[in-house]
Amino acid sequence: MNEIMTEIKITKVKESRVNQVDLENVTMGFNFTDHMFICNYNNGEWHNPRIEPLALIPTHPAAMALHYGQAIFEGMKATLGKDGTPLLFRPLENAKRMNFSADRMGMPLFPEDLFVEALKQFTAIEKNWIPTKKGSALYLRPFIYADEPFIGMRAATSFKFMIIASPAGPFFSRKIKLYAEKKYVRAVNGGTGEAKAAGNYAAAIRPTEYAKAKGYDQVLWLDAHDFEYIQEVGTMNIFFKIDGKFITPSLTGSILSGITRMSVIDLLRSKGFEVIERTIKISEIIEASQNRTLEEAFGTGTAVGIAMIEEIGNNDLSIKFPEENPVSVMVNDTLNAIKVQDIKDEFGWIVEAK
Ligand code: COI
Numbered sequence: 001m002n003e004i005m006t007e008i009k010i011t012k013v014k015e016s017r018v019n020q021v022d023l024e025n026v027t028m029g030f031n032f033t034d035h036m037f038i039c040n041y042n043n044g045e046w047h048n049p050r051i052e053p054l055a056l057i058p059t060h061p062a063a064m065a066l067h068y069g070q071a072i073f074e075g076m077k078a079t080l081g082k083d084g085t086p087l088l089f090r091p092l093e094n095a096k097r098m099n100f101s102a103d104r105m106g107m108p109l110f111p112e113d114l115f116v117e118a119l120k121q122f123t124a125i126e127k128n129w130i131p132t133k134k135g136s137a138l139y140l141r142p143f144i145y146a147d148e149p150f151i152g153m154r155a156a157t158s159f160k161f162m163i164i165a166s167p168a169g170p171f172f173s174r175k176i177k178l179y180a181e182k183k184y185v186r187a188v189n190g191g192t193g194e195a196k197a198a199g200n201y202a203a204a205i206r207p208t209e210y211a212k213a214k215g216y217d218q219v220l221w222l223d224a225h226d227f228e229y230i231q232e233v234g235t236m237n238i239f240f241k242i243d244g245k246f247i248t249p250s251l252t253g254s255i256l257s258g259i260t261r262m263s264v265i266d267l268l269r270s271k272g273f274e275v276i277e278r279t280i281k282i283s284e285i286i287e288a289s290q291n292r293t294l295e296e297a298f299g300t301g302t303a304v305g306i307a308m309i310e311e312i313g314n315n316d317l318s319i320k321f322p323e324e325n326p327v328s329v330m331v332n333d334t335l336n337a338i339k340v341q342d343i344k345d346e347f348g349w350i351v352e353a354k
Pocket of ligand 1: 074075076201235301302303304
């Protein structure tokens with residue numbers, strides 16, 4: 001990283017709005033912190049990294065992100081450690097994934113060291129916005145979008161990388177129901193499903209509305225060819241415990257590589273559980289349910305954390321999970337405890353933001 005890039009220009013608000021928000025009873029996505037991080041890309045390089053008061057960003061109506069969807073994002077959470085230091089969870093993994101997404105979407109890569117440094121400085125400035133209630137955190141949203149005004153099909157030449165943040169309470173406070181979708185698909189091999197591209201989420205909105213109208217919380221996506229292999233859930237990866245072993249769909253090219261997913265695999269293995277990454281058919285889950293070897297299931301995601309699953313269904317299917325899910329609870333509690341330094345981070349996941 002060159003010198004100009006390491007220097008982040010900081011302009012702070014005169015007065016914080018944090019006292020206007022009840023941080024202990026907050027829902028993610030509605031309130032935004034005082035500042036934003038911005039960095040511009042043009043003439044083939046990133047420049048002018050800065051933290052400024054949160055404000056509207058002037059956008060040309062021909063900005064290419066609005067028309068062709070060159071837009072990607074990340075999600076991560078900041079917590080407070082025992083001595084009040086703001087903590088980030090595996091920020092380098094987000095930096096790497098953002099660049100994987102950028103590459104797939106024909107966008108410029110963002111320097112990983114600047115990504116982490118920007119997050120540290122931004123989070124340190126927004127420290128007072130980090131909620132402390134169990135399961136709460138400050139949700140950080142890094143994103144890149146094409147801001148070049150142009151009509152025509154090619155990669156943009158001008159982009160913005162930004163970070164904004166929103167205080168977040170626990171996402172689900174109960175077990176959830178998933179709708180096994182057999183009409184719409186999220187992704188195909190060779191498509192953009194592995195990237196955290198805005199368009200993947202746009203394509204999921206209508207099917208998610210349909211699933212919600214039927215009483216489900218999120219969609220369980222199946223493969224685009226046979227509607228048989230389990231892929232991922234609306235905003236999560238998925239784990240099943242069958243006959244003592246954990247199984248999660250392998251990353252076959254259309255599934256997002258979740259950072260919570262990779263952390264849960266390591267955590268479970270460190271506790272002595274066998275975790276198998278492989279393709280898994282929904283018929284296997286039905287069979288395991290029938291022969292009573294289906295023990296637990298949960299979704300993993302940054303926003304959601306660990307979401308225990310109660311049921312998977314659709315019009316002609318209903319798989320109910322046992323009421324008790326002790327390992328899922330352990331995973332949730334352990335991750336939360338690591339994030340606030342209640343237990344030691346043996347994995348080296350936590351990075352101090354100071
Ligand atoms: C996250 O878990 O960080 C996500 O990106 C999901 C988001 C759509 C709420």
